[in-house]
Amino acid sequence: MENQFCKVGTVTAIGNDPQSLSILQLRYESFLEKAAQFAGIDSKLTEFLESKANGIKKLLEEL
Template identity: 45%
Template sequence: MENQYCKVGAITPVAEDHQGIHMLEYQYNNFVRKAAEAAQSDANLREFFELKAKKIQRMLQSLI
């Protein structure tokens, strides 16, 4: 049997074209929505989603 290697946890860079920006905007809106839904049930989960949204927002600002 031959050894096989996979890239577990590997990430691919976000393209700086229109499609990449659209994907980041979608993810940002998704995390903001999830944070709003989790605001009443779990404060830690809300904070996690807000931090993810802020990180994506910084990425978007650097691309635009």
């Protein structure tokens, strides 16, 4: 029996290629939209989504 390696939960590093940047931009916009949806309903969730968006924004600025 040979060893098998499971890729569930693996993380792929994001590079400087245009596809990676567009994915990050889409995720950033998605988090901001979701935060706006929950703005009046759940403040904790809104804070969490905004913090995720800010983290992605910092990554985009570094790249």
